[in-house]
Amino acid sequence: MSNVAKAVELHEFSEQAVSLASNTQQNSKTPWLADVREKGLATFKRMPFPTRKTEAWKYTSLRALSAENFHRPAQQFSIANAEALFEVEGLEALRVVFVNGEFNAELSSPELLSTSGLNIIQFADANESQQKTIKTHLANVSETERNLFTALNAGLIDNGLLITVDKKVRIERPVQLVHISSQQPENASVFARCLVVLEQQAELTLIEQFVSTHETLNTIFNQTSEFIIGDAAKLNHYRLHLEDESSIHLGGVYVDLNRDSQFESYQLALGGKVKRLDVLVNHNQPGSHCEMKGVYLPKHEQQVDFHTYIEHKAAHCTTDEVYRGIMADKSKAVFNGRIHIHPDAQKTLAELSNKNLLLSNQAEINTKPELEIYADDVRCAHGATVAQLDAKARFYLQSRGISRQEAEIMLSFGFINELLDAMPLVALRDKLRPLLAQQFTSNAALTRHLLDKALAGEGQAQGVEA
Amino acid sequence: MLTIKNLHANVEDKNILKGLNLDVKPGEIHAIMGPNGAGKSTLGNVLSGREGYEVTGGDVTFDGKNLLEMETEERAREGLFLAFQYPVEIPGVSNLEFLKASVDAAREHRGEEPMDSVAFLKLAREKCKAVNLDQNFLKRGVNEGFSGGEKKRNEIMQMMMLEPKLCILDETDSGLDIDALQVVAEGVNSQRDPNRSFIVVTHYQRLLDYIVPDYVHVLADGKIVKSGGKELALELEEKGYGWIENGAA
Numbered sequence: 001m002s003n004v005a006k007a008v009e010l011h012e013f014s015e016q017a018v019s020l021a022s023n024t025q026q027n028s029k030t031p032w033l034a035d036v037r038e039k040g041l042a043t044f045k046r047m048p049f050p051t052r053k054t055e056a057w058k059y060t061s062l063r064a065l066s067a068e069n070f071h072r073p074a075q076q077f078s079i080a081n082a083e084a085l086f087e088v089e090g091l092e093a094l095r096v097v098f099v100n101g102e103f104n105a106e107l108s109s110p111e112l113l114s115t116s117g118l119n120i121i122q123f124a125d126a127n128e129s130q131q132k133t134i135k136t137h138l139a140n141v142s143e144t145e146r147n148l149f150t151a152l153n154a155g156l157i158d159n160g161l162l163i164t165v166d167k168k169v170r171i172e173r174p175v176q177l178v179h180i181s182s183q184q185p186e187n188a189s190v191f192a193r194c195l196v197v198l199e200q201q202a203e204l205t206l207i208e209q210f211v212s213t214h215e216t217l218n219t220i221f222n223q224t225s226e227f228i229i230g231d232a233a234k235l236n237h238y239r240l241h242l243e244d245e246s247s248i249h250l251g252g253v254y255v256d257l258n259r260d261s262q263f264e265s266y267q268l269a270l271g272g273k274v275k276r277l278d279v280l281v282n283h284n285q286p287g288s289h290c291e292m293k294g295v296y297l298p299k300h301e302q303q304v305d306f307h308t309y310i311e312h313k314a315a316h317c318t319t320d321e322v323y324r325g326i327m328a329d330k331s332k333a334v335f336n337g338r339i340h341i342h343p344d345a346q347k348t349l350a351e352l353s354n355k356n357l358l359l360s361n362q363a364e365i366n367t368k369p370e371l372e373i374y375a376d377d378v379r380c381a382h383g384a385t386v387a388q389l390d391a392k393a394r395f396y397l398q399s400r401g402i403s404r405q406e407a408e409i410m411l412s413f414g415f416i417n418e419l420l421d422a423m424p425l426v427a428l429r430d431k432l433r434p435l436l437a438q439q440f441t442s443n444a445a446l447t448r449h450l451l452d453k454a455l456a457g458e459g460q461a462q463g464v465e466a
Numbered sequence: 467m468l469t470i471k472n473l474h475a476n477v478e479d480k481n482i483l484k485g486l487n488l489d490v491k492p493g494e495i496h497a498i499m500g501p502n503g504a505g506k507s508t509l510g511n512v513l514s515g516r517e518g519y520e521v522t523g524g525d526v527t528f529d530g531k532n533l534l535e536m537e538t539e540e541r542a543r544e545g546l547f548l549a550f551q552y553p554v555e556i557p558g559v560s561n562l563e564f565l566k567a568s569v570d571a572a573r574e575h576r577g578e579e580p581m582d583s584v585a586f587l588k589l590a591r592e593k594c595k596a597v598n599l600d601q602n603f604l605k606r607g608v609n610e611g612f613s614g615g616e617k618k619r620n621e622i623m624q625m626m627m628l629e630p631k632l633c634i635l636d637e638t639d640s641g642l643d644i645d646a647l648q649v650v651a652e653g654v655n656s657q658r659d660p661n662r663s664f665i666v667v668t669h670y671q672r673l674l675d676y677i678v679p680d681y682v683h684v685l686a687d688g689k690i691v692k693s694g695g696k697e698l699a700l701e702l703e704e705k706g707y708g709w710i711e712n713g714a715a
Contacts, residue, residue, distance in 0.1 A: 399516075402568055411559065416558070449566050456562075
C-alpha cells in the first residue's frame with residue numbers, strides 16, 4: 001500500500017521537475033543555452049527514478065524528496081547578521097554570495113570585477129566571448145548519465161556563475177563562493193551551477209561553502225560545479241557543506257584535468273536529511289595530478305553519501321584520495337569510491353583510502369572502494385576500514401587523568417585532525433576546527449584542550465625552531 | 467602510600483593474581499621481578515583500573531583511600547601513574563594537547579586553576595630536554611612514529627609533568643639499549659622524593675643497577691614468594707627464577 005503511494009509521489013516529483021524545466025526554458029535569461037537545457041532534460045526523462053534496487057542509490061533513501069518542492073524560492077529575504085554565517089577571519093577572500101540561489105551584491109566583495117586576470121560573471125551577463133566559453137564547456141564534464149539530478153540540473157540551468165582565470169595568472173586571494181539557504185514560505189528548490197575555466201598555467205583557490213540559517217530548511221538544493229583545468233594549471237578547491245541538518249543537497253563536482261594540471265581538493269560534509277555528493281575527476285591528458293581529502297561527519301539521524309569517480313584516461317597521472325568519516329548516533333553514511341584505469345593510462349599511480357569510525361552501535365557506514373584496471377603497468381592501491389574507538393588509546397588517555405568523555409572526543413577529533421591539518425589555508429582551518437569539535441559535543445570544557453590555540457600555534461613555531 | 471592485601475584478579479576468567487600482598491611507604495622504591503607469566507603486568511593494569519582486569523578479592527588502599535572503587539582517571543588524578551610497557555600510538559592527538567589535558571585534570575582535581583598555556587609550554591619544553599627528546603615531539607601525535615626508546619622517554623616525561631605520588635614502571639627497560647636505559651633511569655632518579663614512591667616491574671636485574679631499589683620482591687604464580695633487599699636481585703640474576711619457584715611449590 002505504502003509502496004504504491006510512494007511510487008506515485010516519485011512520479012509526481014519527476015513530472016513537477018519537467019514542468020519547471022519547460023517553464024525555465026520559456027522564460028530563460030539565457031536563451032542561448034536552450035540546447036544545453038534541452039539535452040539535460042532529455043537525459044533526465046530517460047533515466048528511471050532511483051529505487052533501493054538502483055546500485056548508485058542503494059543506501060540513500062530519496063523519500064524526503066517531494067513533488068511539493070518545485071516552487072521558486074521567495075526572493076525577499078532578510079537574514080540578520082548574514083556575514084556571521086560564512087565569514088572566515090583572516091581569509092581575505094573575494095566573496096561571491098548567493099542567497100537561495102540568487103546573487104547578492106550586498107554581501108559580495110565590491111572588488112570582484114576589478115581583479116586583473118580573474119573574471120567572475122553570471123551567465124546572463126556574459127559577453128559574446130564568455131558565452132562561447134560557457135557553451136564550449138557547460139555540461140560536458142558532468143556526464144549527466146551518471147546521475148539524474150545532474151541531468152536535471154543541466155535541464156534547469158538558467159543563470160549560473162562563470163569564473164575564468166587568464167593564462168599564466170595566479171590569483172593570490174581565494175575566491176569564496178557562498179550559498180546561503182534560508183527557510184522558505186513554501187517548499188522550494190534551488191538548482192545552482194558553477195563553471196570554472198583555468199587557462200594554461202593559471203592558478204586559483206576556490207572555496208565553495210554551503211551554509212544555512214538555523215531554521216528548518218525546506219529546499220531541495222542542487223549545486224553542480226564543473227572545473228576545466230588547463231595545461232599546467234592548478235585549482236585549489238574546498239567544498240564545505242556546513243548546512244543545517246534539515247538540508248537536502250544533491251550536488252556534485254566534475255573536473256577535467258589537462259596536461260600536467262593539478263586538482264587539490266578538500267571536501268567536508270556535515271550530515272543532512274539527504275546529502276549526496278558526486279565527485280568526478282577525468283585525467284584527460286598525461287602528467288595530471290589529483291589529490292582529494294574528504295571528511296564526513298553525520299550524527300543524529302543524518303546521512304551523507306559520497307560517490308567519487310576517478311577516470312584515468314591518460315598515462316603518467318597520479319591520484320591520491322583519502323576520505324574519513326565519523327558516524328554518530330543513528331546516522332548513516334555511504335562512501336563509494338571508484339578508480340578506473342583505462343587501457344592507455346600506463347604508469348598511473350593511484351591510491352584510495354577510506355577509513356571510518358562508528359561512534360554508536362546504531363550508526364551505519366556502507367563503504368565500497370573499487371578499482372577497475374585495464375592497463376598493465378600501473379601502481380594502484382585501495383583500502384577501507386571500519387572501526388570503533390580504540391579502547392587501548394582511550395585507556396591510555398584515562399590513565400593520565402583525562403575523563404572518559406574528553407578522551408573520546410580527543411580520539412574522535414584526532415581521527416579527522418590529520419586531514420584538517422593538511423589544509424593549506426590556515427585561516428580556514430582555524431575557522432573549521434572549533435566548528436568540527438562542536439560536532440562531537442556542545443560542552444566547551446571537553447574541547448578546550450584540542451582548541452587551545454596557544455598550544456597549536458606554539459607547537460608549530462617550536463617545530464620550525466627545532 | 468599503597469597497601470595491597472590478598473589481591474586476587476582475573477583476566478578473561480583466568481585467575482592471574484592469587485593473593486598478592488605489598489606495602490609501599492612514601493619515598494620507597496620496590497622492585498618486582500619474576501618470570502614471564504607470573505602476573506607482573508597484570509598488577510600494573512589492575513592498579514590502574516584497566517577494563518577486562520577483574521578484581522575477585524582483596525583490598526588496595528592508596529593514600530588512605532579505597533583505590534579499587536575509583537575510575538581509571540580518578541586514580542591518575544589522585545597521583546597514581548603507570549608507565550606502560552607498550553605505550554600506544556595515537557595519531558591525530560598531539561602530545562601537547564594530551565599533556566595539557568592531563569595536567570589540567572590533576573590540577574582541577576586538587577581544586578587548582580588549569581595551567582596557563584604559556585607556563586605549560588615552558589615546562590613541557592624543559593621536561594622534554596630533561597629526557598633528551600627533541601622538542602618536535604611535542605607537536606606530533608602521541609607516540610606517533612616514535613621509536614621504542616622515544617616512547618619510554620615520553621612516558622618518563624609525562625611522569626615528570628604530572629608529578630605523581632606513586633609511579634609504577636611496567637617493564638620500562640624492555641627493548642631499551644644501555645644509552646636509552648640510562649636516560650630513563652636518570653629521569654626516574656631525578657624524581658626520587660621522600661613523598662614519592664616507585665614500583666619498578668622488571669624481568670631483568672640490569673635496570674636495578676641504575677634505579678637502586680629499597681626492596682626486591684619476587685612474583686611467581688600470582689603471589690609474592692620472596693622479598694629481600696637489593697642484593698636479592700643479584701642473586702636472581704645469577705641463579706634464575708627456578709630455585710624460588712621450586713621452593714615455593
